[in-house]
Amino acid sequence: MRAFLAHRLAPLGALVTGLVLLLVGVGPALSPYDPTHMDVLALLTPPDWQHPFGTDALGRDVLTRVLAGARLSLTVSATGVALAALAGTLAGLVAAERRGLLAALLLRLSDLLFSFPSFVLALFLVVVFGFGTGTLILAIALVYAPIFVRLSRNLAASARGQTYVVAARVIGQSSRSILLREILPNIAGPLLVQATLGLAFGIVIEAGLSFIGLGVQPPQPSLGTIMAEGREVFGQAPWVLTLTGLFIALTLLGLNLLGDGLRELADPKLRGRS
């Protein structure tokens, strides 16, 4: 904990991330506006004290919409990354423990998923499964799973030679129980760090796909759909798109700083290098 506070960037990242989560958690409830309420007397109002992010073409308060939309975007991203972590780690552990056709096939499949540009894979999934949040979650999970496969496999492979694993083997634990009870808790830290960075990545995928109209469908607010609506009025009201993007950037900044900071703290080799 002391090392965490002494580190320059990790606490800043935790602060920004915490602030964003707090805003997204309680903001929509505290806001005097409703994310879907239209005010015909306040169409495209520039940012002021009443509407810090201004209003959009239908007179809706952009800040309220961004906070409500971020709730959906974060949920989609977190679900996708959780699925990726679960499936990817499982596959990585299997590949580290077993040799043979299954492991080879899992690794090749993971290499394959890793070779598709993220948006290309997502577009492809949209064609197979149609538009919607379910496809978005699947896209994030499939794009990010290979990273967990590689990471967990490498971590588990290097843990195999360690004393605690050898000891567990000597007292006769089965290889499955060694993987799940001994190795997994010991490699959970780096996996969690990766999940933090993955959350940022998932937000970009959601926003990007919804932005081009292939993700969350309007009128439901998500960070991507709000930016897409802002795009229509960018010439007259640049604040809708710009400030929504700024909120995304702030969220990504917090998550990246937290993830990178925790990774540096966990890895003594990286410490003191930044």
Add this chain to the structure above:
Amino acid sequence: MTAAFLRLSGPTLRHAGGVVLVGLLGALCIFAALRLGPGDPALTALGEGATPASVAAYRARWGLDQPWPVQFAAWLLPALHGDFGTSIAVASGIPVSRLIAERLPVTAFVGAYALVLATATALVAGAVAARWRGRWPDSLATTLAVLGVAMPDFWVAYLLIGSLAFGLGLFPSFGYVPPSVSLTGALSSATLPALAIAAPMAASFTRILRAALLEESLSEHVRVARALGHPGGFVFLHHVLRNALIPFVTVVGLQVRYLLGGTVVIERIFGLPGLGALMVDAAFARDYPLVQACALVFLIGVLAANLATDGLCALLDPRRS
């Protein structure tokens, strides 16, 4: 150079075998996903109100009634010769290969432009940061890099449009001029898209290069070279930079995947007639042959970039030459 090239061909060739395997597996997965997925290409093409007879006729016409290994072979074998069938929705009846041949150069041009911008920026910023480590140039470069990584490229695109296109009128905000028509026009129309794609990449490249340079400058062989009295510039170029370029090139190669993914959204914003925009149109229209082909071409692009990266790293490795 020739000798180095011959020596690296062994492992690279073995690696190429793996790449071909992944490519074939990719073709199989692309094909199987579209066949096993819930959508029916016949119903998509004919509309929900199609009669059973017309659906059956459509299925027979496009070979959809054949067993799927036969369908797979019927798609893949001509595809290996560049024949991906004809588009069914976006440009009905036009060969997919012609559509791709028209669009691919746009994506390649903008992508290469972005890669050059990002790499050049990172080489300068990373070297400056490592040279003045802990001083203000380092703080500036590192802060900008941390901020840059957090900026989604499609947001950067609109910041650029708002400032450089609408504000200063320096570059067009929409449209594309091919280099064959006018090279300056092409560069001008591709500058904002390339900058938007390059900005987050330049940031992550800078961080990698800075870290690699610092790691190399602390290594034994660099200390020995300094102790032998080699001048600082020589040590930097021949011992520090050369070794640091290997992790740098590896990361640049891996980022080709993000670069190509980024073009999908960016091309749409700037109205560039590239492969990414084509695939978005194909996805909206559920043009199965076109989507299949686009996904495969993107996959091959990434795999080729990976192979090129491996080859380049092998050439750069001082232990080989």
